[in-house]
Amino acid sequence: MTQLAQPLLSRVADAVYWMARYIERAENVARFLDVNHNLMLDLPGVFSSQWQPIINTTGDRALFAERYGEATQQNAVRFLAFDAEYANSIYSCILAARENARSVRETISSEMWEQINSLYLMITAEARKAAPDSLPEFCHAVRMGCHLFEGITHSTASHNEAWHFISVGRRLERADKTTRILDVKYFILLPSVADVGTPFDDVQWSALLKSVSGFEMYRKKYGRIAPDRIVEFLLLDGEFPRAVRYSIGQADQALHAITGTPHGGFSCASEQRLGRLRSELDFARVEDILQGGLHEFFDALQTKMNTIDECIGNNFFAQRPEGARVWA
């Protein structure tokens, strides 16, 4: 008996997409915390409480100010790692990822479920403490837990439609986070033009690269720490897995795998938008981006990615009236 490929429920596609996004988000928040903590240890005393920039990367600066006031290490860690009422804390992300996973437990592999569940057991145990015993160890555990989930997903789930939705979710989230952290470095960390090129600046750029695990790969490719090249590397590299262009390219491939549309064409709004963004990045030059204003570029990029997310929701997840096709 030949079995047709199992169609994917819209609700399930939605849940796995968000499961992947939340895991990726939790991992990135852990990266931000870890690298910032590390950076503080290298800096002279007057600079040693630079937690505000990290809060700013989240885009939830106002909420933090309202709930905590001063950006001390303790407050920042509480907010970003364990605050159950803050939707983008590591804690909330892992809970949300698990709730999504729980609603599709029959679709994902048992191993994937068990890994999300063990992340959940770890974070709930940690959240009961006033602060983690060791922040670096905690961040490392979250990062490794999320990597493990990604690896388990890759090697235990069939690379079918649901898997491609996981891939789209992860890549879009990753591109978004890399953009945010670059944006912060340019506009918050940079105290004045005079600091550019000083050892202090080098430390910060290195920290930025480390926060996306890109320090070593950057060094191999470019050697010297140079802001333009770092921007090029993190935005436009076609090989580094956390670079925006690479992530968008992967998301685009996954989306084509879902729809079956040949590359170079599109069959729905999400494909059209994502494809356009991909080729824009494929043919971009960092010099032009810097000339046009990096911050403006980031703003436009994030708007585009938000639109893509909305289109994916409309094209694949939205409840359709009877008989309507998703390609309408």
Place this chain on the structure above:
Amino acid sequence: MRFSGYRTDSFYDEMFQDDGTPRPHVRLLVDTIENLSDGHLLRYQRAAERLLLQMGITFNVYGDSAGAERIFPFDLVPRILSAGEWAHIERGLVQRIHALNAFIDDIYHDQKILKDAVIPADVVLSAASYRKQCHGLSPPWRVWCHITGTDLVRDRDGCFYVLEDNLRVPSGVSYVIENREVLKRIFPAVFEGLSVRPVNEYPSRLLEMLESLALGEQNPRVVLLTPGIYNSAYFEHSFLAQQMGVQLVEGRDLVVSGGDVFMRTTKGLERVHVIYRRVDDDFMDPDVFRPDSLLGVPGLMAAYRAGRVALANAPGNGVADDKVIYAYVPDMIRYYEGEDPILPNVPTYLCWRDADRQYVLEHLAELVVKSANESGGYGMLVGPHSAQAAREDFAARIRANPRNYIAQPTLALSRAPTIVDDHFEGRHVDLRPYVLCGKEISVLPGGLTRVAMKKGSLVVNSSQGGGSKDTWVLAPGGPS
């Protein structure tokens, strides 16, 4: 850990005879456990609990908001049924399910059993679970109870009695399968030298049975309909869907169009042929049953009536699950099968009968009172363990609505040795075997043994602090 200080007291014990010697079919298990070096069994017990938590095998408790998931307590010492005991239970269940199906089909067609006055018509037609919308329906194979989880108990005499039939949406079978997996992973040595009948073929049997309901369909699409992640049995729903490889759907994933049932997928609507529904009748279709239900699918009953989709269990089958109608099952067996019941009922007083009600009201402190339509240990009074106020409350409720109450003598449920702190104590148990009924009837060997973990308690429901044990049926030919 040794069984030396273990006392059966005056109860029927699943492992030990009154003189303290092990029953013949559990002797090997007793030896295996006693031969473990000190501390091993407790280590295994803790490892099993950790494993269940890691695997996220949990259930939800209604009315418990924060941290609403709990693991279902698991006791490492298995409960063993001999091949002979099981053969008797199996025959009794097949007979009973056959009669119950015949009864439901009769009630929704000619009502011969009512016309012949074997059961009073008003008792049946007044049952809250009687669905006049199901009149005249003939589901595939004329089967109405596809999946049943019959509750059996043993009294002091060692005999098995049927306590409840659970025909509607019985749960717990996932724990049967997972308990076995956990025991095999944690304590494999306990199986050595014994031939224990496997339980893991259940999902395949279930899928075959469900597929057989799509008459004439080459590649039927089966789905499992769940009320969603907040349902207490959600783990089981996703587990069974995963093990069968079918889609787990919620009401909002389904839509009726042009008389057929479809699910909403990323690539449009896909036809569904069979629905294993774990949603109660009342919530299944707001067009026909409760209009405020958000869990159901508008138009589902119309599609079902037209034979465009099969539903398991069949809507309306709860009429035979009413606790008052339960009392008449032995009469049904005699009426439809022409045989005496193999598994007896627990003697039952029906409060709508004046004499029975009189007796019940006078003996509340000795009896177990149940309302006709509740399950999960809710709406129940255990007389000997009750307070005066609770008894008065039940007396008032019985007088106000006698049709809704039955009473049974408080049984001395059998006990099984259970790990308590660092030693064994007897705890009361029941047994819920699972019966599948399509073209033929098959019984999963064993079933779920639920344990009342609190000392002296007779309430085994998971929502009331009950736990479970792996349940073994020994293959024929071994010790009996």
